[in-house]
Amino acid sequence: MENLVCDSCRSVFDYSGPAYKYAQYVIDNLPCExxxxxxxxxxxxxxxxxxxxEENIVSCTCLPQHWDAAAQKLTHMxxxxxxxxxxxxxxxxxxxxGMESVMKSCKGFTNKPKKNESPLGVATFTAGSARAIKLxxxxxxxxxxDxxxxxxxxxGDVIATKYFGDFANLPTVDRLHRTILQTALTICMTHVRH
Ligand SMILES: [Zn+2]
Structure with missing residues (x-):
């Protein structure tokens, strides 16, 4: 197989632990940067x-947490x-x-019985714009x-490099840094509502 990471890196991406710890697990365990x-x-x-x-990538957005109704724009969430x-x-x-199909699957995904979320739309950005964001x-x-x-x-997955986990448990300074990072990524997004 060409262009493939080594077996130990591949096993990291094969993670099967608790979903909410995936990002931190990947960053902590990628063995051969x-x-x-x-x-x-x-x-x-x-x-x-x-x-x-230069690739366009698209994430799903949902209500209520991703939308600031007063400002009519995405929140850092x-x-x-x-x-x-x-x-x-x-x-x-x-x-x-294409986009029609992506939006449909976002709707289906968000409508799965869980939490109190409803579908909002999709956010488009380039991989490069996320990769360019710096601390x-x-x-x-x-x-x-990928x-x-x-x-x-x-x-694909966008994965932060630090400030992982439950926001409420982070030190105040880390919360501030994380919010700045989240805002920076949100600013890169072009949003399309369902
Ligand atoms: Zn490797």
Whole structure:
């Protein structure tokens, strides 16, 4: 298989623990940052190719937490999953059925019985815009990995580089940094409502 990460990196992306710890697990366990540049490689055999910076990627948005009704724009919560379960995205280049199909599956996903969420729309951004976001220290704020699955070859994940987990449990300074990072990613998003 060409362009594939090594077996130990691949096993990290095969994570099967609690979903909300996925992002931190990936960052803590990627064993060979120096050997495999995982963003520039396929992380699963199902991936058609690594995610290029110019690719358009799309995440699902839902009510009430992703929408500021007064300001008529996305809230920073639209980027929240990057710090917990990974912000799932669909690569438009490989999305079967195009945007119509992606929006339909977002609706279906959000309507699954859970929490008190309802479908809002989809947020489009480029992989490169997420990859370009930096912490105040100059370090990367997010990685964008291809995380293709057998039934979803267009699947990717935006994963933060720090400030993981339950927001309420973070020190105040970390909360501030995380909110800035989330806001920066949200600003990159073009939103389309259902
Ligand atoms: Zn590796």
């Amino acid at each position: 120096k050997v495999c540049d995982c963003e520039a490689l396929r992380t699963t055999q199902f991936s058609p190719e690594p995610i290029a910076c 639209a980027a929240e999953n990057a710090f917990t379960q990974g912000l799932s995205v669909t690569r438009m280049k490989f999305a079967q059925g 105040i220290s100059g370090e990367r704020g997010y990685f964008v990995f 995380t293709a699955r057998a039934k979803s070859v267009a699947h």
